[in-house]
Amino acid sequence: MTDFATTKSMFHLPEGVLYLDGNSLGPLPKSAAKRVESMLKDEWGQMLITGWNKAGWMGMPTGLGDRIGRLIGAEPGSVVVGDTLSIKVYQAVASALELNPTRRVVLSDNGNFPSDLYMADGLLRSLGPDYELRVVDPQDVAEHITEEVAVLMLTEVDYRSGRMHDMKALTELAHANGVVTVWDLAHSAGAVPVDLSGCNADFAVGCTYKYLNGGPGAPAFIYVAPRLSGKVRPALSGWLGHEAPFAFDLDYRPGAGIERMRVGTPPVIQMAALSAAMDIWDMAEMADVRAKSIELTELFIARVEATCPDLSLASPRDPAQRGSQVSFHFDEGYAAMQALIARGVIGDFRAPDIMRFGFTPLYIDEGDVEQAAQILADIITNKLWDKPEYKIRQRVT
Amino acid sequence: MTDFATTKSMFHLPEGVLYLDGNSLGPLPKSAAKRVESMLKDEWGQMLITGWNKAGWMGMPTGLGDRIGRLIGAEPGSVVVGDTLSIKVYQAVASALELNPTRRVVLSDNGNFPSDLYMADGLLRSLGPDYELRVVDPQDVAEHITEEVAVLMLTEVDYRSGRMHDMKALTELAHANGVVTVWDLAHSAGAVPVDLSGCNADFAVGCTYKYLNGGPGAPAFIYVAPRLSGKVRPALSGWLGHEAPFAFDLDYRPGAGIERMRVGTPPVIQMAALSAAMDIWDMAEMADVRAKSIELTELFIARVEATCPDLSLASPRDPAQRGSQVSFHFDEGYAAMQALIARGVIGDFRAPDIMRFGFTPLYIDEGDVEQAAQILADIITNKLWDKPEYKIRQRVT
Known part of the structure; x- marks a missing residue:
C-alpha cells in the first residue's frame, strides 16, 4: 500500500495554500533543491565535460523513461525523456x-490540447496540401476511425473536463482499420493507471511537470511500442538518436529501439529535479493513487453540490470516466477563481466558464479537500468576488 | 575594458584542472547554484503555478535572448531561447x-556538425524525394551557391579545426542568388564577434552550454532577422508561439515577431542557471574577448610548435580565419589526450586524429596556457601514454 502521509511529507507545500492545480504544475519535492545543488556543484562543477559519462548524464533520459514507464504500463526500454511535449507530439x-505512408488524414478531437492540434497542423502543412487534420467532437471519434485515417492522435484525459477516452477500445478500433495511434498522456501519467502495453498502444507522449512534479519546464517523454521502434524513421533525426553519436559520421543511422527518439542534448539540470520527483513516485502504486483520487474527487463533488447549487458539474459523474480532476461550469467562474486563489485555494480557470480542480493523492488528502470545499462555499454563497477590497486584504503573496 | 581577472574569479574551476574544453561544456558560474536554489525554493516552491507570471518565467526566453543577442550583433527582440540546438536547426x-517555396536544395558543407546535417536530412526526407541536402567541401561552398539553392545552412566555426567561414561575404553571395541563410553559431557565440545585423543574416541558431556556460543541456537560441520574422510560418507551431496561448483556440495563429519561434514550455530551471552565466557575459565586451582569445591561441600554438614537432596544426594559422580553439593532428592523438586529461589538462579528441583545445578568456589566462603547453610537451616528448601505470597513478578523480 502506498503511504500517502509519507509522500505528502516529501513535498514543500506553502503555508496557507491548498494546492488543487497539480494538473498544471506539480509542487516542489523537498529533496529537489539538494539534488540539483549536488548535480551543479559535485557533477557539473567538479567533473565538467566528463560528467556525461562519470555522473551518468547520458543515461538519464532512458533511466527516467523506465521509471515513468512503470506508471504507464510501458515495457522497460520503451520510454525516453527529452524535449518538450509539443516536440514529442510532432x-x-x-x-x-x-x-x-499511403494515407493522408490525422484524426483528432476538439477535446485535445490546442497545442497538440497546432503541432500536428504545422507538420501537415509542411508535408503538403494532400494532408488533412480532421478534428471532430470527442464522442464522434469512433465513427470517424476509417481506412482513410493514417494516425489517430488523442489526449486520453480532456484537460478541461477530465473526461477520459477509452484507450483500449479506440486503439483496437484504430488497429482494425489500419490506423496508427498517438496518445497524449499529459493528464494521465501519474493521474490514472495507464496500460500502454495491455492496450497495444503504438506511440504515446506526455509531460513531467504536471502530475509527475518534475518542475517548471521539465522535459517530456515519448513511448514507442517495442514492436515498432526498430521500424520507425524518426523525423527529428538528432545526433543523440544516432547509432553512434560520437563517431560524427556525416550520415544518419538511427540508434537501437527507443534510443532513436532522442534528439539533442538533454536538459541535465531539469532531469536532476525530475529524478527527485521520481523518487517519490517510486514509492507509489498507481492502483492506490487511483483509488485515493476517486475518493477525493467524489468527496469534493459531494461537498460542492451540497453547498453551491449555482455550480454545475462539467466532469463526468462516473469516476470511471473521469481523470484526476473535477471541473464545474459557473458563469462567474473567472472572478470566483481569483477570489479562491486570494483565499489560498489554487485551482484554475479555463474559458469560457470552467473552474478546474486537480486532485493529487501524493500530497492532497481528505482534510485539504474538505477545507477547500468550505472556502469555495463561502466565496460562492457570499459572492465575495464582488467585494472590491476583498482580494487586496486576503491576497496570498 | 573587460576585467578578465574578475570574470575568472566568478567561475568554479576545480583544483588541479586546466580546462581547455569550454567549447564542449563551459564551467559552473559560482552564482549558479544559489540562483537555481532560489528559483526552486522561492519561486517554484512558494509561487507554484503563479511563478509563470510572478517570477517572470514566461518572459525568460526573450529576456535571455536579448542578452545573448548583444554578443552576436542581433537587434533587440530578434533572439529567443528554447529547445535544443538540433530542434532550432530544424x-x-x-x-x-x-x-x-519553389526551390528544393539545402546546401551545406562537410565541416558542419553532423548533427545539423542529420536534422536537415530528416526534414528533407519528410518533405519528399524532390528535396536534396547537398554537402560540399567547405572551400567549395561559394561556387555552389546558385539559383537552384533554397537554403544555405552553415556553421560559422568548424567544430574540429576552428576554421571560420566569412559570414558576411557568403550571406551577400547567397542573397544575390535568392538563397536564404541559416548560420549555426554553436562555436561562435561567446567565442568570436558576430554581427548578424551587419551581415544581413536571415536565420541563426546556437547553443548556450559551450562558450556561454549555461550548463549541461542548457537551451538553444534562434535568431530571425526582424525583416523576416513577421513573414515566417514556424514549422514547429507550438502553443507558446501562438498569438494568444492562453485563449486555447483550436486554430494556430503565429505570435508577433520572434515570439512565434517559441514552441513548448521552456526549461525554467535550466534558464535560471543560464541567467547566472549571462550575468558574467553582461560584464564582457566581445572585442576584448576576441583580442584576448587571439593572444591565448597564438601563445599556445607557439609553445606547442616549439616543443612538439610531431604535432601539426589543424587550425588556420591566421587568427582572423580561426575561432577560439586550436587543433592539432597527431597520430597518437587519442592516447595522448587521455594522458593529458589524466594530468588535469582537459581538451578533447575528434576522429580521426585531432587534439582539440578551446580558449575561453573569461576564465583561462596566459598562465594556464603556459602550464597546459608544458604538460603537453612533457607527455608528447616522453610518450607518457605508453606507460601503463601512468594513468592510474595520476588520474584526476
Whole structure:
C-alpha cells in the first residue's frame, strides 16, 4: 500500500495554500533543491565535460523513461525523456505518418490540447496540401476511425473536463482499420493507471511537470511500442538518436529501439529535479493513487453540490470516466477563481466558464479537500468576488 | 575594458584542472547554484503555478535572448531561447525553406556538425524525394551557391579545426542568388564577434552550454532577422508561439515577431542557471574577448610548435580565419589526450586524429596556457601514454 502521509511529507507545500492545480504544475519535492545543488556543484562543477559519462548524464533520459514507464504500463526500454511535449507530439505524429505512408488524414478531437492540434497542423502543412487534420467532437471519434485515417492522435484525459477516452477500445478500433495511434498522456501519467502495453498502444507522449512534479519546464517523454521502434524513421533525426553519436559520421543511422527518439542534448539540470520527483513516485502504486483520487474527487463533488447549487458539474459523474480532476461550469467562474486563489485555494480557470480542480493523492488528502470545499462555499454563497477590497486584504503573496 | 581577472574569479574551476574544453561544456558560474536554489525554493516552491507570471518565467526566453543577442550583433527582440540546438536547426531550415517555396536544395558543407546535417536530412526526407541536402567541401561552398539553392545552412566555426567561414561575404553571395541563410553559431557565440545585423543574416541558431556556460543541456537560441520574422510560418507551431496561448483556440495563429519561434514550455530551471552565466557575459565586451582569445591561441600554438614537432596544426594559422580553439593532428592523438586529461589538462579528441583545445578568456589566462603547453610537451616528448601505470597513478578523480 502506498503511504500517502509519507509522500505528502516529501513535498514543500506553502503555508496557507491548498494546492488543487497539480494538473498544471506539480509542487516542489523537498529533496529537489539538494539534488540539483549536488548535480551543479559535485557533477557539473567538479567533473565538467566528463560528467556525461562519470555522473551518468547520458543515461538519464532512458533511466527516467523506465521509471515513468512503470506508471504507464510501458515495457522497460520503451520510454525516453527529452524535449518538450509539443516536440514529442510532432515527433510521434511524424513518425506514425511514415508508418502509414499511403494515407493522408490525422484524426483528432476538439477535446485535445490546442497545442497538440497546432503541432500536428504545422507538420501537415509542411508535408503538403494532400494532408488533412480532421478534428471532430470527442464522442464522434469512433465513427470517424476509417481506412482513410493514417494516425489517430488523442489526449486520453480532456484537460478541461477530465473526461477520459477509452484507450483500449479506440486503439483496437484504430488497429482494425489500419490506423496508427498517438496518445497524449499529459493528464494521465501519474493521474490514472495507464496500460500502454495491455492496450497495444503504438506511440504515446506526455509531460513531467504536471502530475509527475518534475518542475517548471521539465522535459517530456515519448513511448514507442517495442514492436515498432526498430521500424520507425524518426523525423527529428538528432545526433543523440544516432547509432553512434560520437563517431560524427556525416550520415544518419538511427540508434537501437527507443534510443532513436532522442534528439539533442538533454536538459541535465531539469532531469536532476525530475529524478527527485521520481523518487517519490517510486514509492507509489498507481492502483492506490487511483483509488485515493476517486475518493477525493467524489468527496469534493459531494461537498460542492451540497453547498453551491449555482455550480454545475462539467466532469463526468462516473469516476470511471473521469481523470484526476473535477471541473464545474459557473458563469462567474473567472472572478470566483481569483477570489479562491486570494483565499489560498489554487485551482484554475479555463474559458469560457470552467473552474478546474486537480486532485493529487501524493500530497492532497481528505482534510485539504474538505477545507477547500468550505472556502469555495463561502466565496460562492457570499459572492465575495464582488467585494472590491476583498482580494487586496486576503491576497496570498 | 573587460576585467578578465574578475570574470575568472566568478567561475568554479576545480583544483588541479586546466580546462581547455569550454567549447564542449563551459564551467559552473559560482552564482549558479544559489540562483537555481532560489528559483526552486522561492519561486517554484512558494509561487507554484503563479511563478509563470510572478517570477517572470514566461518572459525568460526573450529576456535571455536579448542578452545573448548583444554578443552576436542581433537587434533587440530578434533572439529567443528554447529547445535544443538540433530542434532550432530544424525549425530554422524548415522556416527558411518555406520562404523559398519553389526551390528544393539545402546546401551545406562537410565541416558542419553532423548533427545539423542529420536534422536537415530528416526534414528533407519528410518533405519528399524532390528535396536534396547537398554537402560540399567547405572551400567549395561559394561556387555552389546558385539559383537552384533554397537554403544555405552553415556553421560559422568548424567544430574540429576552428576554421571560420566569412559570414558576411557568403550571406551577400547567397542573397544575390535568392538563397536564404541559416548560420549555426554553436562555436561562435561567446567565442568570436558576430554581427548578424551587419551581415544581413536571415536565420541563426546556437547553443548556450559551450562558450556561454549555461550548463549541461542548457537551451538553444534562434535568431530571425526582424525583416523576416513577421513573414515566417514556424514549422514547429507550438502553443507558446501562438498569438494568444492562453485563449486555447483550436486554430494556430503565429505570435508577433520572434515570439512565434517559441514552441513548448521552456526549461525554467535550466534558464535560471543560464541567467547566472549571462550575468558574467553582461560584464564582457566581445572585442576584448576576441583580442584576448587571439593572444591565448597564438601563445599556445607557439609553445606547442616549439616543443612538439610531431604535432601539426589543424587550425588556420591566421587568427582572423580561426575561432577560439586550436587543433592539432597527431597520430597518437587519442592516447595522448587521455594522458593529458589524466594530468588535469582537459581538451578533447575528434576522429580521426585531432587534439582539440578551446580558449575561453573569461576564465583561462596566459598562465594556464603556459602550464597546459608544458604538460603537453612533457607527455608528447616522453610518450607518457605508453606507460601503463601512468594513468592510474595520476588520474584526476
